Amino acid sequence: MTWIGALSQLIQLAVAVLLAPLLLGWVNQCRAWLQNKRAPSLAQPYRMIRKLFLKEPVIAHNASPIFRLTPYIVFGAMALAAAIVPSLATDLPFATAADAIALVGIFALARIFIALAAMDIGTAFGSLGARREMLIGFLAEPALLMVFFTASLISQSTSLVTIVETLAHREFVIYPSLAFAGIAFTMVSLAENARVPVDNPATHLELTMIHEAMILEYSGRHLALIEWASSLKLFNYSCLGLALFFPWGIVEGAHDVVGLLWAIPVLVGKLALGGFLLALIETMSAKLRIFRAPEFLGTAFLLGVLGMLVHQLLGA
Amino acid sequence: MDLLGLGLEASVLTGACHLRRCRVDAEDLVTVALGVREEHGRLVALWGSDERDRENCFHLHLAFEDAQGLLVLDLPLAEEMPSYPDLSEIFPAATRMQRAAYDLFGFWAIGPDQRFWVRHAAWPDTEFPLRRDFDGSRQWPAEPEEYPFVRVAGEGVHEIPVGPVHAGIIEPGHFRFQVVGEKVLRLEQRLGYVHKGIEKRFEELPAHSAHRLAGRISGDTTVAWAWAWAMAYEQAAEIQPPVRALWLRGVLLELERVANHLGDLGYLGNDGGFAFGLAQFSRLKEVVLRANQAAFGHRLLMDRIIPGGVSTDLTPAARATLREFLPGLAAELGELRTIFDDHAGLQDRFMSTGRVTPELAASLGLSGLAGRASGQARDLRVDYPATPYDRVEVRRCGGVAGDVAARVALRFDEIFESLRLLHRFLGELPEGEWRTEAPPPPAGAHGFGWVEAWRGPVFLALEAGPDGGLRRVHAHDPSWENWPVLEHAVMGNIVPDFPLINKSFNLSYSGQDL
Numbered sequence: 001m002t003w004i005g006a007l008s009q010l011i012q013l014a015v016a017v018l019l020a021p022l023l024l025g026w027v028n029q030c031r032a033w034l035q036n037k038r039a040p041s042l043a044q045p046y047r048m049i050r051k052l053f054l055k056e057p058v059i060a061h062n063a064s065p066i067f068r069l070t071p072y073i074v075f076g077a078m079a080l081a082a083a084i085v086p087s088l089a090t091d092l093p094f095a096t097a098a099d100a101i102a103l104v105g106i107f108a109l110a111r112i113f114i115a116l117a118a119m120d121i122g123t124a125f126g127s128l129g130a131r132r133e134m135l136i137g138f139l140a141e142p143a144l145l146m147v148f149f150t151a152s153l154i155s156q157s158t159s160l161v162t163i164v165e166t167l168a169h170r171e172f173v174i175y176p177s178l179a180f181a182g183i184a185f186t187m188v189s190l191a192e193n194a195r196v197p198v199d200n201p202a203t204h205l206e207l208t209m210i211h212e213a214m215i216l217e218y219s220g221r222h223l224a225l226i227e228w229a230s231s232l233k234l235f236n237y238s239c240l241g242l243a244l245f246f247p248w249g250i251v252e253g254a255h256d257v258v259g260l261l262w263a264i265p266v267l268v269g270k271l272a273l274g275g276f277l278l279a280l281i282e283t284m285s286a287k288l289r290i291f292r293a294p295e296f297l298g299t300a301f302l303l304g305v306l307g308m309l310v311h312q313l314l315g316a
Numbered sequence: 317m318d319l320l321g322l323g324l325e326a327s328v329l330t331g332a333c334h335l336r337r338c339r340v341d342a343e344d345l346v347t348v349a350l351g352v353r354e355e356h357g358r359l360v361a362l363w364g365s366d367e368r369d370r371e372n373c374f375h376l377h378l379a380f381e382d383a384q385g386l387l388v389l390d391l392p393l394a395e396e397m398p399s400y401p402d403l404s405e406i407f408p409a410a411t412r413m414q415r416a417a418y419d420l421f422g423f424w425a426i427g428p429d430q431r432f433w434v435r436h437a438a439w440p441d442t443e444f445p446l447r448r449d450f451d452g453s454r455q456w457p458a459e460p461e462e463y464p465f466v467r468v469a470g471e472g473v474h475e476i477p478v479g480p481v482h483a484g485i486i487e488p489g490h491f492r493f494q495v496v497g498e499k500v501l502r503l504e505q506r507l508g509y510v511h512k513g514i515e516k517r518f519e520e521l522p523a524h525s526a527h528r529l530a531g532r533i534s535g536d537t538t539v540a541w542a543w544a545w546a547m548a549y550e551q552a553a554e555i556q557p558p559v560r561a562l563w564l565r566g567v568l569l570e571l572e573r574v575a576n577h578l579g580d581l582g583y584l585g586n587d588g589g590f591a592f593g594l595a596q597f598s599r600l601k602e603v604v605l606r607a608n609q610a611a612f613g614h615r616l617l618m619d620r621i622i623p624g625g626v627s628t629d630l631t632p633a634a635r636a637t638l639r640e641f642l643p644g645l646a647a648e649l650g651e652l653r654t655i656f657d658d659h660a661g662l663q664d665r666f667m668s669t670g671r672v673t674p675e676l677a678a679s680l681g682l683s684g685l686a687g688r689a690s691g692q693a694r695d696l697r698v699d700y701p702a703t704p705y706d707r708v709e710v711r712r713c714g715g716v717a718g719d720v721a722a723r724v725a726l727r728f729d730e731i732f733e734s735l736r737l738l739h740r741f742l743g744e745l746p747e748g749e750w751r752t753e754a755p756p757p758p759a760g761a762h763g764f765g766w767v768e769a770w771r772g773p774v775f776l777a778l779e780a781g782p783d784g785g786l787r788r789v790h791a792h793d794p795s796w797e798n799w800p801v802l803e804h805a806v807m808g809n810i811v812p813d814f815p816l817i818n819k820s821f822n823l824s825y826s827g828q829d830l
Contacts (some may be wrong), residue, residue, distance in 0.1 A: 125476075282591075
């Protein structure tokens with residue numbers, strides 16, 4: 001571990017944790033513009049998190065320690081994931097500790113705890129949301145793994161760092177296998193981040209919620225952490241997508257600090273474009289009936305498998 | 317005239333609201349009800365009145381719609397233990413009205429469902445607020461109440477209670493779902509949370525200013541309620557409003573219909589997760605509300621219709637502006653309709669969701685907009701056109717699919733038809749007076765109002781009291797008969813589709829809780 005490596009790790013983590021709400025603010029802003037509405041400020045998610053931190057949390061009498069611990073576990077898991085995904089540099093001390101499969105595990109850990117916490121209080125909506133979340137999760141995870149396997153087969157490794165380094169050096173040609181995997185990844189990301197068409201982050205209708213139904217009982221700093229973790233999750237998925245499919249601009253090996261500082265604006269530019277595309281997808285789609293979600297995620301899985309087969313059989 | 321060959325003598329009330337009225341006994345009531353059912357008629361309203369000071373008895377009143385139009389029956393009930401035969405077997409819509417009649421009057425329908433309906437333990441169960449000896453100013457401490465919901469038992473069946481306080485800004489109502497997984501086995505509603513005592517309040521108001529209260533029975537239907545009030549008042553007072561006023565009332569009612577349908581279409585898109593629809597329709601609705609403000613001085617057109625005419629005339633300039641703005645609205649609406657129709661995701665949510673078949677709609681007495689989407693082709697503007705509707709040949713809109721998609725399509729059709737009507741009304745608006753003197757009706761005079769509001773027909777009955785007061789007023793919103801149909805529409809659907817189905821009916825809480 002070099003000092004630059006440690007520095008890269010620190011900067012990357014700080015950038016992720018600090019910029020994640022900004023990405024959410026940007027997506028919300030684009031959504032509003034696309035609907036011909038006046039947009040809220042970019043800083044709105046920060047204001048909300050600040051407001052929630054200043055408020056006193058209210059906790060149900062029958063809440064167990066799981067309910068209190070979950071916000072910290074979820075936030076911790078998302079911060080850890082932010083440290084693992086190579087978004088600025090590949091010389092990351094943390095990245096060697098966990099590969100792509102472990103990353104899926106970290107996301108699953110957060111999901112399990114948030115679902116447990118939702119059921120902990122015993123309200124109808126919490127259990128409803130937890131049940132739906134597990135349905136989505138159990139369909140999304142295999143599809144996500146398939147995407148990782150395709151990338152791993154190309155680079156002969158499940159380490160994210162190796163994958164990024166390999167993919168960044170290929171000639172600028174379209175790999176059909178990666179194209180399939182890319183579409184599958186986009187679909188999984190929409191589902192995992194509770195976005196339209198699978199879930200609707202803006203709804204106030206309790207009966208239709210998935211993610212929001214699970215966190216209805218949270219307030220104050222707990223809710224702030226969960227909201228922050230949600231934006232971090234979106235940030236992580238976006239960075240993961242960029243690292244796998246558009247890795248150019250990520251600093252490789254033990255580079256100098258200047259390269260690292262250059263990587264930040266490149267990342268911001270790529271995220272801005274990605275965020276706009278997300279808002280565009282959300283504006284153009286209606287929400288799926290919940291029992292269409294298996295079809296949606298089944299398609300993602302199928303595309304993931306197709307990507308892998310194309311690579312194995314055609315070597316493309 | 318003879319009624320159904322029973323030898324019952326019916327008197328005829330003329331005016332804008334033409335009806336037959338007849339006094340019956342309990343046996344004849346059932347016979348007449350069965351006869352109305354036979355003719356595919358429906359129960360319009362059921363209410364009571366306290367006549368102990370005049371006749372030493374109570375009266376139960378029922379309004380039916382049969383092949384000839386409106387028929388009102390009066391059934392005297394004994395002072396002690398007032399009871400009458402249960403009509404819910406003949407007209408399922410009667411169930412809740414009968415329960416409310418118990419809560420408010422202590423009239424006992426000899427039938428299966430004896431639970432309270434509008435009483436939420438806010439007054440003792442020995443007190444009946446609409447009896448004349450009840451003091452409305454008295455207060456009681458709130459008591460805890462047990463309401464026996466119907467439960468479904470079985471493996472994997474569980475309950476989801478929703479409301480009365482909701483996450484969005486809507487009126488209060490409680491929905492108890494019995495579900496297995498995501499599938500709804502049964503939905504039961506509990507309403508009455510916004511019971512404000514409107515009917516009791518009428519009795520304390522002077523008749524000449526009570527139109528303001530009538531316009532607030534359900535705020536989104538204020539024009540229709542004000543018109544129904546004016547119609548009833550004018551019938552009781554035997555006043556003929558000027559023709560120009562009637563045409564202006566038509567303009568007001570259609571503007572209200574357009575604004576509400578636009579708002580609903582936006583929310584239907586939004587509940588399908590299509591926020592673009594909400595943004596666009598909200599904008600269009602706002603355009604209409606601002607046009608209302610500019611032309612009539614009130615965004616929601618409250619208190620524009622008053623007994624004797626209208627409270628504001630339409631200036632030639634405002635009339636020209638309104639006329640100019642209609643074609644643009646129609647063009648934009650056409651574009652949005654194409655977007656809705658071509659959007660696969662949205663149509664997938666709308667189609668076959670919350671279906672009410674025409675047979676079910678007929679047997680439950682589904683009325684108004686939701687009824688027309690399920691093959692119940694009733695529209696007061698077509699069936700019993702009062703001025704100005706008798707001059708413009710209103711086209712009947714409707715469908716038979718009975719799903720959310722049908723109710724969405726019907727809203728589009730009705731807006732286009734309303735825009736056409738507005739064009740005619742504004743183009744052919746007669747000149748002249750728009751308001752006439754409206755002295756209070758004489759004591760004991762009866763009046764009725766029946767108007768096709770955007771949600772369905774609203775019905776109002778009033779009896780004037782002495783000294784320019786009101787003795788009894790009853791207001792019936794179509795939500796009364798349509799809420800129970802929603803319970804059926806949801807059955808077999810999945811839980812997350814409920815908000816969409818609910819919005820496609822968009823029923824009033826305030827209008828039925830009163």
